[in-house]
Amino acid sequence: VRCEVIAIGSELLLGQNVDTNSAWIGEQLALAGIDSHYHTHVGDNLARIVASLKIALDRNEAVIVCGGLGPTHDDITREAIAEVMGVPLVRDDSLVARIRERFIARGREMPLNNLRQAEVPAGASIIPQMPGTAPGLVCPLHDKVIYAVPGVPSEMRKMVAGTVIPDLQKRAGNAAVIASRTLRTWGQSESGLCEMLAARIRELDGLGNPTLAFLASGIEGIKVRVTAKAQDAATAARLLDDEDRRLRATLGDLVFGVDAQTMESAVIEQLRARALTLGVVETITGGLLSARLTTVPGVEQVLRGSLVLSEGRSQPASITPDLPAEAAQAAQVLALHACRTFGSDVGLAATIEPAPAQAPEVLAAPVFLGLAINGTAESRAVYLPGSHAQRRQFTVINLLNFLRLNLGRRLCG
């Protein structure tokens, strides 16, 4: 099955919004083993949406249309799909009731506009997940299919993960139930992971079920997705659990999380479970580490605070301790300083050798990660590629991973 993604919205063409939905859907399709050869952006224009749908149906068996399902007059995805299907829009009374309920729950009247959202191309079925007021649609066209999902990322993701991907997998194969789980890893390249898992990959190639897929996701690490087919959900879940155990036995602490779990949420969770508090001193990361940690719900129970200092180390003496000349030691001093400043159990910091020693064209200087736990500090050098902005991002994830591994080893080992 080949599946094209069409993102609808003039704001995408005008550059007012960057389209992150297509990338997310593309990743989900790749992880599920479904080919996706094209993404298209098109504005809120009926003729052009219809033209895009026809081109997409011509070169694919399935199309995911994202956006244009709202209640206003420029939300015309429903109309475009009905035109391509050659059917009228019909009002679905059960949808009217569900949408009205949403408004009642918030103590509001349903505006008449929202009735538009209950109009469905004749023959389409409704996606059961419906986090907002926009219903998702499954629209069959002979042996092909158009899925329509809202442009709001959180709503789109629930529908794609809950209905679209499983439906596509059913179309691709024939299993009654298809389930999957993604192990999140950090610390090994894609080819390195493949090498570690080579024996099991060969075995699974023979068995055909479950299957493994790998996906490199930059500062989010490399994802290993397990997909299992079975006659019932319980069997599929058991296959996933078995494979999960096998993979972890080989990959060990390269695995930091599962599915939507991020490195920062994994680290905060680890600290919370051990009743440890965290303090941070940021230099080269300039606030990015704090910004990433503070997106985790409940972080305030763990993170006592962060101090962001410039790389020039020109702060008043009351703020910065005397730093040793060697960056490896300076990273440790800064990590201990984080603990002292914020009264925390754990301190995290990173620093680099002072700049003058570095010619611009010379290989990028290493970054020194510093970690203090209950008064004991250690540091580690990492060599990071890319631009200054990329090095900042990679320093953040490496710092978090350094803490994660040390917590695991010190307190469990």
Place this chain on the structure above:
Amino acid sequence: VRCEVIAIGSELLLGQNVDTNSAWIGEQLALAGIDSHYHTHVGDNLARIVASLKIALDRNEAVIVCGGLGPTHDDITREAIAEVMGVPLVRDDSLVARIRERFIARGREMPLNNLRQAEVPAGASIIPQMPGTAPGLVCPLHDKVIYAVPGVPSEMRKMVAGTVIPDLQKRAGNAAVIASRTLRTWGQSESGLCEMLAARIRELDGLGNPTLAFLASGIEGIKVRVTAKAQDAATAARLLDDEDRRLRATLGDLVFGVDAQTMESAVIEQLRARALTLGVVETITGGLLSARLTTVPGVEQVLRGSLVLSEGRSQPASITPDLPAEAAQAAQVLALHACRTFGSDVGLAATIEPAPAQAPEVLAAPVFLGLAINGTAESRAVYLPGSHAQRRQFTVINLLNFLRLNLGRRLCG
């Protein structure tokens, strides 16, 4: 002239990279008054790139192809364009020399692979801007045109701004020189700006030159782009200068910068020009303000440091001062605390009313911006829309703007 954008690269389809190039190009086209009705992503596959180019040429007069101009075997944009043009690739010896120079300048031999980058479809001309080793191309097809630019954003932007947009504008109109300038504004809605400038907009509609375009860019503010046509560059520049003066006379301090200047670079520049240092206390912004400030080159001369505290205000007394119950006053105390902590002239902070007073479904609580300059503090309430993540982002830009306006008024007024 209608222009489609095609971004090339399997990593876009797989979601390993989010495509920000299409949005940036889309914005430039919109600001230049050129219609763009479709964006397409396609992988590194010759047949599919050719198919995408044919569809794009069928429905547009111009196409910008972005990516696939590197030296490796999967960089096949040149081949695809030559196939669509029905011409062979020919090696351009002047390009070989230029690419070789790039390597010599870095003290390296040119790998043979890079000769691929000097292969050009017969009849194409080379874009003069060439920041890297990938040449950009202008490929005529009868009365239509394909522009090929690299996927590296910094290289792509120089070529699109320097050659592609002016060339498209020449195709759309007939002027010898087309020049433009973008005034960056914050603090007024798009319709509000239009109202303020209504008389001048009417006048310009009559004159036809220069023209104005407006573009809302979220937390980057609203852009006002002036485009002038003239017989020579000096006349175009004079038209831009005149219009710039007129616009600023009406818009006043809503204008914070020009072209690529950001709010954070404008603020850092203002502080540096006045030899003022800055200290920051972040609560609800969780490090985002620091992360944005520290992207500005030379920021370490201005920013003494930032303290990131959780919204829960549970820090040790040595770190946080006693805060008054009222958030408007707390914002001032925190701004003064930033100055004291970092020994800076200026302190910046934001806070909200403690959470328990707020029911979840109630209108979002105001954010209180706090600013201290040379020991005197003030605060201001702002009501910000959206999710928690959006409120954090809007708080950052509002804080920076609050500082910018106060610096202007206190020290110039």
